Amino acid sequence: MEIINIQAQNPDKEKTARAIEVLKQGGIVLYPTDTIYGLGVDINNENAIKKLYSLKKRPFNKPVSICISDVAEMSKFAHINPGIQKTVSKLLPGPFTIILKKKSSISSLLTAGSEKIGIRIPDINLCHDLCLEFPITSTSANISGLNPEKSIEGIRYQLGDKIDLILNAGPLKNNQPSTVIDFTLNPPQILRQGAGKYPI
Secondary structure, three states, X not given: OEEEEOOOOOOOHHHHHHHHHXXXXXXXXXXXXXXXXXXXXXXXXXXXXXXXXXXXXXXXXXXXXXXXXXXXXXXXXXEOOHHHHHHHHHHOOOOEEEEEEEOOOOOHHHHOOOOEEEEEOOOOXXXXXXXXXXXXXXXXXXXXXXXXXXXXXXXXXXXXXXXXXXXXXXXXXXXXXXXXXXXXXXXXXXXXXXXXXXXX
């Protein structure tokens, strides 16, 4: 396990590059978001996804969201019409998970076999930089079914030393999960109320 102290809103480029290197090698990276700490792997690496599920003891029938760098990137991974994109652009970057119909390039491992995918764009510069080359997973840093820990120490106690790289930005201000909104439904439906307030 490697631990790097980093500033979430003004990340050192060399430290970010190190994290991307670990992700490319199939590693798991713990990183801060605008809500809680998340666990990231390269979404194009199915072995890394399986490793993530194993670490979290998460059943494969529970989906995992992805983190991307910009709203303009959403159409690469999900089906989104101009009206929804306009609405989503007012929410993101921010503490929301947007549920859309996935495109075929998204692994069914991430979606638990469903046709929907959750997408995050946290309002954190570090998250933006981590996702510039490829999307990563965005799932809470906890054993499935347990409450997410607020501190790096608590996360390590719960998950052990199987995280390959920890990007330590210290205590996070929010410590609430994202608000999950399903935009495949009309009208959109809140599936989980979290840090983000909707409608805006």
